[in-house]
Amino acid sequence: xxxxxxxxxxxxxxxxxxxxxxxxxxxxxxxxxxxxxxxxxxxxxxxxxxxxxxxxxxxxxxxxxxxxxxxxxxxxxxxxxxxxxxxxxxxxxxxxxxxxxxxxxxxxxxxxxxxxxxxxxxxxxxxxxxxxxxxxxxxxxxxxxxxxxxxx
Amino acid sequence: xxxxxxxxxxxxxxxxxxxxxxxxxxxxxxxxxxxxxxxxxxxxxxxxxxxxxxxxxxxxxxxxxxxxxxxxxxxxxxxxxxxxxxxxxxxxxxxxxxxxxxxxxxxxxxxxxxxxxxxxxxxxxxxxxxxxxxxxxxxxxxxxxxxxxxxxxxxxxxxxxxxxxxxxxxxxxxxxxxxxxxxxxxxxxxxxxxxxxxxxxxxxxxxxxxxxxxxxxxxxxxxxxxxxxxxxxxxxxxxxxxxxxxxxxxxxxxxxxxxxxxxxxxxxxxxxxxxxxxxxxxxxxxxxxxxxxxxxxxxxxxxxxxxxxxxxxxxxxxxxxxxxxxxxxxxxxxxxxxxxxxxxxxxxxxxxxxxxxxxxxxxxxxxxxxxxxxxxxxxxxxxxxxxxxxxxxxxxxxxxxxxxxxxxxxxxxxxxxxxxxxxxxxxxxxxxxxxxxxxxxxxxxxxxxxxxxxxxxxxxxxxxxxxxxxxxxxxxxxxxxxxxxxxxxxxxxxxxxxxxxxxxxxxxxxxxxxxxxxxxxxxxxxxxxxxxxxxxxxxxxxxxxxxxxxxxxxxxxxxxxxxxxxxxxxxxxxxxxxxxxxxxxxxxxxxxxxxxxxxxxxxxxxxxxxxxxxxxxxxxxxxxxxxxxxxxxxxxxxxxxxxxxxxxxxxxxxxxxxxxxxxxxxxxxxxxxxxxxxxxxxxxxxxxxxxxxxxxxxxxxxxxxxxxxxxxxxxxxxxxxxxxxxxxxxxxxxxxxxxxxxxxxxxxxxxxxxxxxxx
Ligand code: FES
Ligand code: FES
Numbered sequence: 001x002x003x004x005x006x007x008x009x010x011x012x013x014x015x016x017x018x019x020x021x022x023x024x025x026x027x028x029x030x031x032x033x034x035x036x037x038x039x040x041x042x043x044x045x046x047x048x049x050x051x052x053x054x055x056x057x058x059x060x061x062x063x064x065x066x067x068x069x070x071x072x073x074x075x076x077x078x079x080x081x082x083x084x085x086x087x088x089x090x091x092x093x094x095x096x097x098x099x100x101x102x103x104x105x106x107x108x109x110x111x112x113x114x115x116x117x118x119x120x121x122x123x124x125x126x127x128x129x130x131x132x133x134x135x136x137x138x139x140x141x142x143x144x145x146x147x148x149x150x151x152x
Numbered sequence: 153x154x155x156x157x158x159x160x161x162x163x164x165x166x167x168x169x170x171x172x173x174x175x176x177x178x179x180x181x182x183x184x185x186x187x188x189x190x191x192x193x194x195x196x197x198x199x200x201x202x203x204x205x206x207x208x209x210x211x212x213x214x215x216x217x218x219x220x221x222x223x224x225x226x227x228x229x230x231x232x233x234x235x236x237x238x239x240x241x242x243x244x245x246x247x248x249x250x251x252x253x254x255x256x257x258x259x260x261x262x263x264x265x266x267x268x269x270x271x272x273x274x275x276x277x278x279x280x281x282x283x284x285x286x287x288x289x290x291x292x293x294x295x296x297x298x299x300x301x302x303x304x305x306x307x308x309x310x311x312x313x314x315x316x317x318x319x320x321x322x323x324x325x326x327x328x329x330x331x332x333x334x335x336x337x338x339x340x341x342x343x344x345x346x347x348x349x350x351x352x353x354x355x356x357x358x359x360x361x362x363x364x365x366x367x368x369x370x371x372x373x374x375x376x377x378x379x380x381x382x383x384x385x386x387x388x389x390x391x392x393x394x395x396x397x398x399x400x401x402x403x404x405x406x407x408x409x410x411x412x413x414x415x416x417x418x419x420x421x422x423x424x425x426x427x428x429x430x431x432x433x434x435x436x437x438x439x440x441x442x443x444x445x446x447x448x449x450x451x452x453x454x455x456x457x458x459x460x461x462x463x464x465x466x467x468x469x470x471x472x473x474x475x476x477x478x479x480x481x482x483x484x485x486x487x488x489x490x491x492x493x494x495x496x497x498x499x500x501x502x503x504x505x506x507x508x509x510x511x512x513x514x515x516x517x518x519x520x521x522x523x524x525x526x527x528x529x530x531x532x533x534x535x536x537x538x539x540x541x542x543x544x545x546x547x548x549x550x551x552x553x554x555x556x557x558x559x560x561x562x563x564x565x566x567x568x569x570x571x572x573x574x575x576x577x578x579x580x581x582x583x584x585x586x587x588x589x590x591x592x593x594x595x596x597x598x599x600x601x602x603x604x605x606x607x608x609x610x611x612x613x614x615x616x617x618x619x620x621x622x623x624x625x626x627x628x629x630x631x632x633x634x635x636x637x638x639x640x641x642x643x644x645x646x647x648x649x650x651x652x653x654x655x656x657x658x659x660x661x662x663x664x665x666x667x668x669x670x671x672x673x674x675x676x677x678x679x680x681x682x683x684x685x686x687x688x689x690x691x692x693x694x695x696x697x698x699x700x701x702x703x704x705x706x707x708x709x710x711x712x713x714x715x716x717x718x719x720x721x722x723x724x725x726x727x728x729x730x731x732x733x734x735x736x737x738x739x740x741x742x743x744x745x746x747x748x749x750x751x752x753x754x755x756x757x758x759x760x761x762x763x764x765x766x767x768x769x770x771x772x773x774x775x776x777x778x779x780x781x782x783x784x785x786x787x788x789x790x791x792x793x794x795x796x797x798x799x800x801x802x803x804x805x806x807x808x809x810x811x812x813x814x815x816x817x818x819x820x821x822x823x824x825x826x827x828x829x830x831x832x833x834x835x836x837x838x839x840x841x842x843x844x845x846x847x848x849x850x851x852x853x854x855x856x857x858x859x860x861x862x863x864x865x866x867x868x869x870x871x872x873x874x875x876x877x878x879x880x881x882x883x884x885x886x887x888x889x890x891x892x893x894x895x896x897x898x899x900x901x902x903x904x905x906x907x908x909x910x911x
Binding site: 030035039072075087100126134 | 365802
């Protein structure tokens with residue numbers, strides 16, 4: 001099936017099998033490997049990207065369902081060589097260890113701050129509670145998001 | 153400035169961010185998970201559906217008919233390449249693919265190779281295997297009994313560990329190893345003790361759930377070699393074991409890793425590597441085998457354990473005798489279980505000065521998935537028992553729990569139960585810091601009505617595994633830049649940055665100028681493995697020595713040079729050349745006596761961790777909320793304090809999950825919750841309101857810049873601290889982990905004389 005979507009500002013077209021998951025389309029076809037596959041059963045959040053302005057677990061969608069959508073992945077966050085404030089927050093606050101959950105966490109946090117620019121810590125925890133970190137740096141991830149919010 | 157500025161004290165001890173932080177936040181960091189090779193086939197495993205049985209027939213015809221399928225590999229194909237297909241670090245007991253029989257549900261029986269993962273998955277379901285079921289055994293105590301069904305006809309020690317040699321050829325038993333320690337005379341001491349306490353504690357099986365599931369890509373070379381790209385914590389071991397299986401010299405096998413998306417002990421020894429290597433050699437194409445999260449539940453777990461502990465106590469509250477009998481549920485294949493049994497088993501007396509000690513540890517085969525190393529290597533199972541019992545003793549004798557631990561603490565200069573005199577272990581400092589962090593001397597609000605509050609502590613010790621070797625090289629290139637070559641695997645613990653800090657400290661350059669080359673057995677020298685909190689100490693020493701060697705060579709070849717760049721120019725007459733510094737480290741060690749388990753030098757360093765918890769218990773639902781959790785570690789010296797703190801708080805939350813809810817649920821050997829959908833791990837909302845990871849520093853005489861390992865220390869004690877807080881809040885005594893609301897509620901209702909009906 002033909003799909004066409006705008007990924008990180010570029011229009012991408014491809015012929016894909018209907019059963020191809022969005023996460024595999026991004027990783028295998030577009031070579032955007034920042035979205036990771038952890039559980040592939042929509043639990044862990046490592047595959048989170050932003051689809052039409054909302055964060056979504058890319059292992060829960062077929063590529064064909066994203067036809068016509070606008071998608072941002074972690075690779076598309078930095079602008080003009082400047083990291084996004086959420087990325088800076090994760091770096092500064094040591095919000096990562098193995099880093100496998102990090103891109104998904106970052107995308108969920110970006111989505112949260114779009115809706116709630118000045119979240120309380122409780123709102124941060126709840127807002128990104130669909131993402132898990134086995135390493136497990138939750139406290140520092142909250143600090144990272146708080147830092148990013150402070151900068152906005 | 154007339155010479156190179158080898159100033160000290162600039163890099164070690166700083167909370168530097170990770171060298172790879174930029175690549176981790178922009179999604180470009182390398183994991184083996186991302187690797188694709190031209191012409192690569194995808195392997196998918198067909199797994200056993202029964203816990204124990206003979207394989208009568210394997211029908212691959214339907215699988216082979218699926219479009220895109222290239223081959224279906226079974227034990228018969230494996231045998232063509234590897235006549236003796238059994239591997240393992242302790243015993244050669246695990247076949248590359250099930251050979252003749254299966255011993256646990258989920259055991260790999262066949263691998264489908266296909267052009268794409270979808271075809272492989274579809275075809276793997278179509279492999280049809282006929283079994284003749286055999287009686288199975290799951291409980292570790294039952295499996296150790298003489299009449300239990302036997303899993304392995306004969307024990308085959310791997311030969312690497314000399315203390316397992318005597319087990320060769322032993323038949324008709326599931327006990328893979330019995331390890332004992334005898335110090336003093338426990339029977340006599342029990343007879344003389346004022347009080348004797350006896351309990352049995354249990355812990356269930358849990359799983360690592362590293363977020364990057366296991367993945368290996370094997371790539372055959374036309375010239376007759378093999379490259380194995382694998383998310384492994386032990387590349388050096390993988391090389392030697394694959395070479396042994398294939399009958400090749402090690403120089404034909406290259407094993408490389410990248411960053412790992414977590415490890416926690418799951419990615420050690422051989423996991424997918426042998427299977428992927430054989431498939432690639434048979435297919436003459438690169439083969440990728442990548443597990444799903446769900447498959448990991450059938451691959452390697454933490455040991456469930458039954459711990460029988462008996463302690464004699466004098467009138468003054470000092471423990472005089474301890475006897476511990478532990479049955480370790482090793483599952484169907486030994487993996488590193490016999491090491492867990494022995495190396496952790498000997499520490500079952502805890503961080504206490506107890507004169508009479510008798511310990512018996514049994515590594516037991518059962519028809520469950522294999523158990524191996526999981527962060528702590530068996531220690532947390534033992535601490536769960538001895539620290540829960542400590543609070544029972546303290547309460548019975550009317551002694552404050554902290555004071556009870558102080559009174560019995562094992563201090564430097566005193567012999568541990570093994571006979572090794574303790575050095576560099578700061579038990580008083582850890583207890584003091586714990587008391588302070590818990591405000592232990594302040595009044596505590598115990599709650600009212602249905603919400604009861606309590607607090608508890610625990611303290612545990614581990615002897616770092618010994619003897620092991622690390623080697624490292626430090627390269628100075630023609631332009632004066634520098635790279636560390638070492639086979640320590642950065643799986644999230646931050647070892648790259650730590651090693652760079654150590655090298656930078658010695659070389660007098662900024663840490664950010666040091667590049668750390670990732671493990672590649674063609675390039676980086678031998679390391680035993682990244683496990684057991686050994687890397688900072690062992691590899692840290694090797695890197696330090698390698699950097700010192702490089703520095704000394706530079707000083708000799710270009711006296712008076714003011715930079716490495718100038719030194720290279722001066723020596724080679726152009727901006728060229730390489731200087732290689734080499735360092736290796738292997739601690740001294742004395743093998744324990746086989747009869748008594750005693751040794752004058754059992755470990756290079758002791759790891760000591762204390763934890764404190766405050767909980768709220770809802771007596772109507774049995775739900776425990778941990779409101780405060782403190783981890784205190786004795787770290788020698790923190791090379792990177794921020795990394796140390798992350799290790800301690802990260803371990804606290806991981807162990808909180810194991811304590812409160814994580815548990816693999818089995819039925820006839822099937823894992824009923826083999827998915828993150830059903831196996832709950834801690835999330836944002838489980839994090840205690842107050843979470844602290846703190847440490848005490850007293851430089852260890854032999855550690856690099858005084859450092860000791862810390863990756864596991866935070867795992868030891870949170871469980872008993874939480875359970876002791878529950879005990880404090882409600883008086884309820886639980887013996888089994890995890891502390892699920894149902895178990896807690898049952899215990900509360902039973903204690904109140906209103907037991908719940910059995911479900
Ligand atoms: S991989 Fe998509 S949620 Fe885990
Ligand atoms: S950093 Fe490893 S899973 Fe979050």
